[in-house]
Amino acid sequence: MSVPASGDRRRELAGRLAAVRERLDAAARAAGRDPSEVALLTVTKFFPASDAVLLHELGCDRFGESREQEASAKIAEFRASVAEPVEWHMIGRVQRNKARAVSRWAHTVHSVDSLRLVHAFEKGVRAALDDGEREAPLRALLQVSLDGDRERGGVVAEDLPALADAVGASEVLELGGLMGVPPLGWEPERAFEQLHGLHARLLEDHPAAVELSAGMSGDLEHAVRWGSTCVRVGTAVLGYRPLA
Numbered sequence: 001m002s003v004p005a006s007g008d009r010r011r012e013l014a015g016r017l018a019a020v021r022e023r024l025d026a027a028a029r030a031a032g033r034d035p036s037e038v039a040l041l042t043v044t045k046f047f048p049a050s051d052a053v054l055l056h057e058l059g060c061d062r063f064g065e066s067r068e069q070e071a072s073a074k075i076a077e078f079r080a081s082v083a084e085p086v087e088w089h090m091i092g093r094v095q096r097n098k099a100r101a102v103s104r105w106a107h108t109v110h111s112v113d114s115l116r117l118v119h120a121f122e123k124g125v126r127a128a129l130d131d132g133e134r135e136a137p138l139r140a141l142l143q144v145s146l147d148g149d150r151e152r153g154g155v156v157a158e159d160l161p162a163l164a165d166a167v168g169a170s171e172v173l174e175l176g177g178l179m180g181v182p183p184l185g186w187e188p189e190r191a192f193e194q195l196h197g198l199h200a201r202l203l204e205d206h207p208a209a210v211e212l213s214a215g216m217s218g219d220l221e222h223a224v225r226w227g228s229t230c231v232r233v234g235t236a237v238l239g240y241r242p243l244a
């Protein structure tokens with residue numbers, strides 16, 4: 001049946017994963033950093049739970065998803081075949097009415113960008129804790145808008161301190177750090193340098209917010225150079241996503 005096909009897929013994923021790990025190691029060394037400082041978050045959006053299972057067998061233990069409905073179903077399927085705990089991260093935009101559902105499964109959310117969303121997550125996480133669906137606070141990264149365009153998601157720099165204070169004051173959220181995506185048309189170096197500067201300023205007030213989620217398939221070397229602690233890699237490991 002599907003044994004040969006799944007063997008092929010496994011080989012394909014193993015080869016691409018090895019290549020990405022080599023890129024990450026080389027980028028860390030070039031930046032004078034220890035490769036263990038940069039986590040690989042494999043982004044499985046649009047790909048089936050079976051791929052996450054294969055990647056788990058290949059040593060991946062944290063996965064990124066960008067849409068709540070797809071993630072919930074996939075994680076349930078994944079858990080039916082893998083008993084060990086892994087981390088699922090929400091990296092996409094979250095509508096407030098999805099915060100409760102995301103709070104059931106997310107170890108970390110990378111895309112917190114408004115006070116209203118912070119409050120929605122506080123409610124959602126409290127409910128998930130009360131219902132026994134999670135045991136730990138939700139780690140929240142603040143997504144920054146580097147070009148100040150509020151329409152495309154992310155908090156603008158001037159609103160960042162208040163948002164960080166709100167998450168920092170929460171009992172059920174844990175301020176993990178920042179996330180950023182280079183705006184369309186920007187040089188990645190410029191984007192990640194700016195993000196690094198914002199992160200340095202955040203750390204002055206919130207020294208535990210050490211995570212910097214930056215870098216994807218096409219630009220991870222630049223992000224590692226500017227202090228990324230977590231690269232979010234989809235295409236380079238899983239291949240091109242089917243068009244929606």
Ligand SMILES: *Cc1c(COP(=O)(O)O)cnc(C)c1O
Nearest residue numbers: 043066091216217232233234235
């Ligand atoms: C899809 C996605 C990624 C992965 O991008 P690739 O270019 O496929 O590596 C990273 N970050 C976010 C926020 C995404 O939505």
